[in-house]
Amino acid sequence: MYGAPLDLSFRCIKSLSDTLTEEPGRGQRPLKKNHENKYVSRSLRLNNNIITDLSGLHTAITHFLAEPLQLAWLDLSFNDIAHIDPVLCELGELRVLYLHGNSICNLSEVDRLVKLPFLHTITLHGNFIEGDKGYRCRVISALAKLKMMDFSAVTPQERSMANIWFQRNSCGKCKIKDLK
Numbered sequence: 001m002y003g004a005p006l007d008l009s010f011r012c013i014k015s016l017s018d019t020l021t022e023e024p025g026r027g028q029r030p031l032k033k034n035h036e037n038k039y040v041s042r043s044l045r046l047n048n049n050i051i052t053d054l055s056g057l058h059t060a061i062t063h064f065l066a067e068p069l070q071l072a073w074l075d076l077s078f079n080d081i082a083h084i085d086p087v088l089c090e091l092g093e094l095r096v097l098y099l100h101g102n103s104i105c106n107l108s109e110v111d112r113l114v115k116l117p118f119l120h121t122i123t124l125h126g127n128f129i130e131g132d133k134g135y136r137c138r139v140i141s142a143l144a145k146l147k148m149m150d151f152s153a154v155t156p157q158e159r160s161m162a163n164i165w166f167q168r169n170s171c172g173k174c175k176i177k178d179l180k
Contacts, residue, residue: 006065016054041066044073047098051080052082055085072093079102080103083106100127107139119146125150
């Protein structure tokens with residue numbers, strides 16, 4: 001059984017290399033450690049910091065987690081992230097990704113997440129892309145397994161509308177379905 005989320009939120013962390021000197025917060029549930037003194041968790045909170053890019057994410061995850069490849073839930077909300085770094089696509093077991101309240105301004109950044117086979121929940125509201133025409137349809141059409149977006153369920157009707165929207169708005173040189 002996996003333990004409580006590893007909490008590195010509200011630390012004024014600027015870069016992920018800064019996390020290596022941090023001690024995770026104590027939540028309501030105790031953190032479990034293995035024999036190597038690494039945390040037995042599949043969840044990581046890095047929210048409410050001042051992170052601008054995700055270089056060093058792999059190092060931080062490996063430093064703290066007993067099974068870094070099993071990371072399933074990542075909260076990067078309320079930072080200053082402008083790009084969806086390809087390093088996120090290396091997290092093959094990721095199911096939940098919170099990116100709300102950041103600085104993502106290009107909707108095509110979401111296309112990178114197509115490579116995450118189990119991603120079913122994402123938050124992107126509070127980013128500049130939220131104001132783009134077709135924001136929700138674009139994200140839903142790009143991420144086929146999505147069940148929740150911005151804390152709201154993706155309905156079958158919405159999925160159908162997103163597929164129609166995609167067919168009408170896709171260009172010949174950049175088909176999201178070809179990336180899958």
